[in-house]
Amino acid sequence: MEKESIILIVTIILVAIPIVWLVQHYISSSEDILAKCDVYHVEFTTINGKNVSIVYQIKNLENLSEISRGNLDAQTKIELCYIVWYIFNKYKNVDEVQIISYYSHGGKLAEYYKFKIDRRNAELAGLLNISKKDLSNNIYLYYNKIIKLGKLKIIQ
Numbered sequence: 296m297e298k299e300s301i302i303l304i305v306t307i308i309l310v311a312i313p314i315v316w317l318v319q320h321y322i323s324s325s326e327d328i329l330a331k332c333d334v335y336h337v338e339f340t341t342i343n344g345k346n347v348s349i350v351y352q353i354k355n356l357e358n359l360s361e362i363s364r365g366n367l368d369a370q371t372k373i374e375l376c377y378i379v380w381y382i383f384n385k386y387k388n389v390d391e392v393q394i395i396s397y398y399s400h401g402g403k404l405a406e407y408y409k410f411k412i413d414r415r416n417a418e419l420a421g422l423l424n425i426s427k428k429d430l431s432n433n434i435y436l437y438y439n440k441i442i443k444l445g446k447l448k449i450i451q
Contacts, residue, residue, distance in 0.1 A: 328381050328427075332374040337382070345390040345413075348382045352396040354407055367408060367449065371396070372438045375410060376422075379441055380430050383417050390414050405450075412445030420444050 329337070329350075336351040354371065367375070375394060382392045391414065396407040417423055420440035422430075430437060 328377055332378050334378065339386075339389070342391075346388050347391045347393060348386060348389045350378055350382065350392065350394045352378070352394060353404065354396055354398040367447075371408070373434055376430065376434055376438050376441065379410075379412060379417060379445075380422050380425070380427075380437075383414060383423055384425075392417075408450060409448045410445055412441055416444035417441065 333352050333354050334350055335353045338349040338351070340347050340349065352374070378394055379392050382389055392410075392412055394408075394410040396409070397404040398407045399405075412420075414423075420437060420443075422437055422441060
């Protein structure tokens with residue numbers, strides 16, 4: 296009886312460990328996407344009857360020359376796409392994504408850009424229900440589409 300109990304416990308442990316690891320890996324990889332995009336906070340609210348996700352991003356720009364008048368730097372363009380893709384695909388009830396981005400300027404935070412897009416326009420851009428790999432392979436194509444369909448305001 297004791298031998299059977301030990302075998303059962305070992306079997307349960309050997310089955311449970313990979314399952315727990317997969318769940319933890321899935322959760323951490325999801326959070327890593329936003330962390331890699333310098334996302335500080337995500338807020339969910341209702342505005343004019345729409346479910347809105349407001350994403351606060353704090354960019355750590357080493358060199359202020361990375362910020363050019365009227366245009367986003369290449370890394371920020373990539374991050375903007377990933378944030379929009381992630382929020383719309385993870386939270387199916389979100390109708391609109393707003394991103395408010397800041398950067399450090401003289402020890403204080405200064406606004407960098409604001410971006411807003413609704414689910415319908417993200418769908419028209421082809422950003423919904425695609426894989427991370429597909430997004431990575433065609434990032435600038437998706438960026439150009441969502442910029443045309445959303446509202447971008449670069450603040451300098």
